[in-house]
Amino acid sequence: GIQVEQSPPDLILQEGANSTLRCNFSDSVNNLQWFHQNPWGQLINLFYIPSGTKQNGRLSATTVATERYSLLYISSSQTTDSGVYFCAVGSYGQNFVFGPGTRLSVLP
Amino acid sequence: DVKVTQSSRYLVKRTGEKVFLECVQDMDHENMFWYRQDPGLGLRLIYFSYDVKMKEKGDIPEGYSVSREKKERFSLILESASTNQTSMYLCASQDFGQGYYEQYFGPGTRLTVT
Numbered sequence: 001g002i003q004v005e006q007s008p009p010d011l012i013l014q015e016g017a018n019s020t021l022r023c024n025f026s027d028s029v030n031n032l033q034w035f036h037q038n039p040w041g042q043l044i045n046l047f048y049i050p051s052g053t054k055q056n057g058r059l060s061a062t063t064v065a066t067e068r069y070s071l072l073y074i075s076s077s078q079t080t081d082s083g084v085y086f087c088a089v090g091s092y093g094q095n096f097v098f099g100p101g102t103r104l105s106v107l108p
Numbered sequence: 109d110v111k112v113t114q115s116s117r118y119l120v121k122r123t124g125e126k127v128f129l130e131c132v133q134d135m136d137h138e139n140m141f142w143y144r145q146d147p148g149l150g151l152r153l154i155y156f157s158y159d160v161k162m163k164e165k166g167d168i169p170e171g172y173s174v175s176r177e178k179k180e181r182f183s184l185i186l187e188s189a190s191t192n193q194t195s196m197y198l199c200a201s202q203d204f205g206q207g208y209y210e211q212y213f214g215p216g217t218r219l220t221v222t
Contacts, residue, residue: 031209041196043213098151
């Protein structure tokens with residue numbers, strides 16, 4: 001099955017800093033989502049981005065499907081951005097496979 | 109906005125009890141999923157359903173069963189709860205059609221089996 005890696009596993013930032021989170025996957029995919037899991041455990045949808053680039057406020061994401069990676073950019077980070085960021089990928093007829101996550105801590 | 113709700117945020121049950129976790133979505137999605145999340149093991153798929161009365165095993169179905177009698181509701185059943193089923197349980201529904209397959213998650217249920 002598809003293998004998903006995320007880097008870095010842990011990231012500590014000062015408020016206001018920028019960051020880039022990476023998701024690598026081992027095979028071609030048709031679906032890719034980025035989620036933020038808040039401290040209460042809820043998974044919040046950030047982007048559905050099987051290819052291309054999208055932006056939503058301070059967050060943006062780029063997926064280069066041919067090279068099997070996706071990047072999540074967080075600019076001007078805030079303490080509320082803390083939590084775990086997951087990448088999930090899938091192909092037609094296959095269920096999503098989740099990466100291990102990147103744990104982000106934003107310090108005031 | 110898509111809304112996925114789960115019957116309980118926190119649940120404490122005793123070993124051997126039958127446990128029902130319910131999930132309801134309000135967007136007429138055909139696909140629904142149950143995952144469990146454990147530290148160091150990530151999210152693992154227990155069961156999923158592509159339609160009413162349809163169910164498919166995921167990666168870790170042992171000790172669980174599911175029921176989908178109505179399109180909007182997907183229930184996870186622990187026939188005889190055990191301590192190794194203490195976990196965070198997450199339900200998701202999925203848009204299916206036009207090649208667009210975004211998943212939406214409920215708030216989760218933290219189950220403790222003592």
